[in-house]
Amino acid sequence: MQPLADLAPPIAAQPRYSAVVAIPARDEAERIGACLDALADAAAQAGPVAVLLLADRCADATVEIATAARARVPYALVVVRRVLVGSALRNAGDAGGARRAAMDAGAALLAPDGVLMTTDADTRVAPDWIARNRAAIAAGADAAAGRVTYLRADDRALPQAARRRERLERIYARLLAELRARARPDPHDPWPRHDMASGASLALTLDAYRRIGGLPRVPVGEDRALVDALRAAGARVRHCPRIRVTTSGRLDGRASAGAAATRRLRAEGGDPFCGPDLPALDDALACLAGVRMRAQARLCASALPGEIERAGALVRMLRLRSAGACRGDNPVPARSGLR
Structure with a gap:
């Protein structure tokens, strides 16, 4: 077990909510205030909601800042401290384990038909984030993955070559997403869509979360593993481009092999390869063909x-084949736009 020392009334004594946002945090004093304030704007549009903040062995003022925020936010804010010792530290002392603990604690606050959401402590959700996640679930999805962009100030801090590479990767990712959506349409995840699966913006029903046994136990990449597990269980996953968050593009992240580590390596001129979510086109086509x-x-x-x-x-070519259904699509970037 992962002991959680409550800094609010015990979870068992809390009321049950129709929506809960679970946030793992590790030494996020500089960013947690903006995160909670953004959720306040989102909660104002979405009705009753609770936010479960799990302070994962924080050594800074994260807990104090979050606790003080209770006086100004329009949602129920539950702050718990995660304490790991001995074998628990060895087995779950990672980013994936922290998110699982946060989501498990958040799930305990949900009504049986509730929606469990998760984001990151260095992330600012859009004002309609909660409402759009709920709408996606109400429309028939079992889970919804949102679109994530980096803070502009963090983008500008990257070397020009790294910024250009990330721009090319975004263009290629959008093309792959459209190619997959048009070549193998999914009625539950139609175009326009994206292929992101980021812990900065995920939502799912409590039933779906329990059906897969909770968040997969992996040290990193738990967000992608969650979506993969949902699909394997037959869940309907919507990748909605209108569900949006902005996250830190920092280079000193909490996961040893997470996005921040990748960005840092690229900023230093290393890592000449794209991630596994951006395969070569021939490999992507083979996968679509079932090879x-x-x-x-x-x-x-x-x-x-x-x-x-x-x-x-x-x-x-695929757009031309379905021209009637594709009117108004944005044009594919031309070569001149890649330089």
Whole structure:
């Protein structure tokens, strides 16, 4: 068990809510205030909601700042402190374990038909974030994944070469998402959509969370593992581009192999390859065709312009095939826009 020392009334004594936002936090004193204030704006549009903040072995003022925020936010804010010792520290003392503990505690606050959401302590949700997550679930989805962008100030701090690479990756990711959506339409996840699965913006029904046994026990990549587990269980997952959050683009993240570590490596000129969520186009097409491949070579970042051109041509062809349904789509970026 992972002992949680409540700094609010015990969870068992709390009322049950129709929606709960679970947030893991580790030494986030600089950012937690903005996170909670953004959720206040979102809660004002969405009705009764609770926020469960799990302070994971914090050594700074995260807990004090969050506790003080109770006086100004329009939602029920439950703050718990996570304490790990001995084997628990070895087995669950990671970012994935912290999110699982936060989501498990949040689930305990939910009504049987409730919606469990999660975001990050360095993230600011859009004012309609809670409402749009609830709307996606009400429309028939079992889970909803939101679109994540970085704070502009953090983007500007990156070297120009790193910023250009990230821009190319975003273009390629959008093309792959559209290619998949048009080549193999999913009535529960239609175009427009994206392919992100980030812990900064996830929502699911309590039933779906319990059906898969909670958040998968992995040290990193727990967000992608959650979506994969939901799909394997037959859940309907909506990747809604209108569910939006803005997150820190910092280079000193909490997960040893998370997004911050990847950004730092790229800022230093390392990591010439894209992540596994951006396969080479041939590999992506093989997957769409149902061809099993023993191993996929990681896509080299220098190949992105060419892959974008090829993917763009395929997307344009698919758009033409369904022109009546695709009026108003944004044009595929031309080569001149990649320089």
